[in-house]
Amino acid sequence: MTRATSAEQVAAWAALPAIDLWVAFASDAWIDGPAADGVPVAQVADATAFAVFEAMRAAGVDDVRRVGVLAESSAGIEAGRRAGAGAVVGVGGPELVNAEPDAVVAKDKFGDLYALRFAAARPFRPQVLLNPGPALTSDAVKHAAAGVDLCHREPEFTLLDEGIRAKIRRVAEVGDDWAVVLLAGSGTGANEASVRASVRPGRRALVVVNGVYGDRLLTIAQRAGIPTAVYERGWTEAADPDEIASRVASEPDLDALVVVHHETTTGLLNPVAEIAAVAGEAGLRVVVDGISSFGAEELELSGSGIDFLTCTSNKCLQGLPGAAFVLVSPAGLERIGEVPPTSVYLDLSGYLRGVEASSVPFTPAIPALASLDAALDEVLALGAADHLRRYAARAQVLDEVLEEIGLEPIVPGEHRSRTVRSIPLPTGVDYLPLHDELKRQGYVIYAGQGPLAKEIFRVCCMGALEPDVLRSFGIHLRRAIDRQAVPA
């Protein structure tokens, strides 16, 4: 289970080895070898799955995923697989690759491999990710990524693809008149595709800039050759719908408004519902970057004035990174038809033709999509509204935890998102030592961006993460700060 549900689990992730027992088939070499660094190695004579289970019973280890199998033959590798071992390592020459172990090593290299992947202090281990995505995902989500190989021109892929788009509509609570475009790439790809499709030749885009991501949207429009107007605010100031209304009224050549819902830079929410209402009223198409808000923040799309909402698989929907999508309103679809494409890979019209033909224009990110499908199943099993409430409740826990330590986020309370907190570094506390100490406890925090890099740190609560874990994190955060801070 890679879901963070308790402080004990986090401690185990931080401290325990991933492999509790190595089972070596017919090999003397490992009993006292480099694997034996506090980890028992059981030698068994026959290379069968049942021999692994017997070794487990003898050693009192009951989780086959925490058992590693060391094999010098293809039969041993296959027996390790059949037993469901957490790791199967071939010891010998490259010909063992054909039997598909997790790794093949020479005997004298096993120590290095063990240190990197399986030992207590290994860098590749489950951690509580408190960065703004990729977030922790469930085993089922990860398992889906490792599913069967699929050809994207076969009906089973179409089943997956259409299922995902239907599930996204259900989460978004929109009807079939909204289109869902899926693409392989990060959220920035979905943003660029949307911005390129939203402005007719000879017209301008009004871009809201109050953080790194609004600034990136502006660069996207500029590099795409779209004339722009800028509405700029400070990084902790939400956009003002009234000010936008007067900008829109006074600049009649505006064709689209482009705005970030949740500025991950700081954890600031822009009031996109109100902004879209005034922009839509004035006849503008509205592009909302919902990459770090969709699935966490309340936002009614139907009839809102929002025409393009972008999102990614790996943040608040709790899938794996690699896929992004755009929800397009009926008016947005009409606009796409009026704008000559200026890209092939980031051309929404091409993706929409694919949707109509039950096809896709380019090879999709199948593992990321299979994971997204599993993640959407989890959101819908809970209920989309309850998923949002879970995010709201967890944000409240995070705010309580920070308040108890006396830490005040830089964004005013009324504009804070449910997932990101930017917190001034206390006097005497530098980011890197704070980060490194918390990481040793199993928690990954996040640095500030741009001018904030030396001023703040960020704590985020996206993903498969229980509130109790945030409470335990608070204890470690207080300790780490107390150790480093200069008394006031």
Next chain:
Amino acid sequence: MTRATSAEQVAAWAALPAIDLWVAFASDAWIDGPAADGVPVAQVADATAFAVFEAMRAAGVDDVRRVGVLAESSAGIEAGRRAGAGAVVGVGGPELVNAEPDAVVAKDKFGDLYALRFAAARPFRPQVLLNPGPALTSDAVKHAAAGVDLCHREPEFTLLDEGIRAKIRRVAEVGDDWAVVLLAGSGTGANEASVRASVRPGRRALVVVNGVYGDRLLTIAQRAGIPTAVYERGWTEAADPDEIASRVASEPDLDALVVVHHETTTGLLNPVAEIAAVAGEAGLRVVVDGISSFGAEELELSGSGIDFLTCTSNKCLQGLPGAAFVLVSPAGLERIGEVPPTSVYLDLSGYLRGVEASSVPFTPAIPALASLDAALDEVLALGAADHLRRYAARAQVLDEVLEEIGLEPIVPGEHRSRTVRSIPLPTGVDYLPLHDELKRQGYVIYAGQGPLAKEIFRVCCMGALEPDVLRSFGIHLRRAIDRQAVPA
């Protein structure tokens, strides 16, 4: 094992259920329920991993991955996981989602789930993919995609990222003076990024068009606002380096040459080494779409005149889809610095700044990268030269198989790739019935594109696929054609 190594394995994939034994914890409902459609269900009293192993021993099933666990409680779900069961299904309400089974179903919906994912005729099952990617991948490659959740700003991600780039250089046999840009997306994304970076303002690109993918490169350049010249040939005619040399000599405003190495449309190879030599000699930067050739076809890059070589994770390197990359020569790097970016997501200069800072500009497709890393390990364990030889040997087997049936690919022998064959549909044989009959045997073939859609079918041999499987495929192909063809 999802590697296709034998006819028996393929037959098993096509015919056998994925789950041979369901173990139900403390539940009467399943003994005669819909799961019992020829599949044994063992009821056990206590929800422990060892109870699963005992049920397996009693039933004579020794592969825990072919065991499914049905559980009505979180403890049962977790015990199924610990046992390493191939599937863990929660039976009951949505609260079971928290325990992270592979699926949660109501009792009366298990039959549907079983049919879709676990029964003999399920659509989601391993098949021999004879389409031009995504190809079959090994278990280790898929396993890597389901690894731990990672934050891309942590050193362990940098370790992965830098490791992949170093391994790609080793496979390509180029030095550290070549850069490797990784991006999240399909190969078309890498192509568009390369084309955009290759032509200075006011100059033109010469695009070689002799198939769907050359045509797409032309569209990419046109939509990016790059003035173009076109060198066109028929779809089964390789580009002629002499003709290109005279074009280049007579049109002095050309700044780049853009060419597909392997036209997946037909299986045609363009002589890109010779083309790059003449274009490079004339001072042009050369963009080669190596998406379906890299890892399969011989191509020396160092000193070749090639400046941008694009590729993807999911074809001849045998990773999963979702990541793409560009190999950039020293002269290509210089060119990137001279071209103002016209995209944000597809801007090579931004990715290169990331590489220099040991960082990435956008959230990377981590699962696809982890898989690519594992796939590169497999290529390098065998040796890059032997990997190429494996592709050459397998192509020869495919050609023998086709020749025995009397099928002649449309591309002349001297221009054929090692991975794709376009074969005229025999008289009386339509694509869909042929496809469907072969799919029932476990083989997925591929349709023609554009005007060839009704004329040909394609058989490809990328991926984790042994030559013997192609021989068995040949037997099924002959039978399917004999059944449908009109005698001459």
